[in-house]
Amino acid sequence: xxxxxxxxxxxxxxxxxxxxxxxxxxxxxxxxxxxxxxxxxxxxxxxxxxxxxxxxxxxxxxxxxxxxxxxxxxx
Numbered sequence: 001x002x003x004x005x006x007x008x009x010x011x012x013x014x015x016x017x018x019x020x021x022x023x024x025x026x027x028x029x030x031x032x033x034x035x036x037x038x039x040x041x042x043x044x045x046x047x048x049x050x051x052x053x054x055x056x057x058x059x060x061x062x063x064x065x066x067x068x069x070x071x072x073x074x075x
Contacts, residue, residue, distance in 0.1 A: 016022060036044070053059050060068075065075050 013022070013025065039047075060075075068075055
């Protein structure tokens with residue numbers, strides 16, 4: 001666990017005056033463990049497909065995508 005990151009996030013939370021941000025963090029932290037079951041079926045299928053592609057190493061690294069965009073204007 002990155003303790004520096006943890007304390008940095010705590011500091012940002014303490015210093016924020018943005019109630020919307022605080023509510024989003026609260027909502028995120030209070031998600032039920034069965035959140036996966038509440039996801040839209042199309043989104044869930046898309047996420048599962050993406051995970052399978054990662055497992056099969058059928059993806060393009062972020063750095064390569066950025067390089068392609070810079071060179072060709074598209075991913």
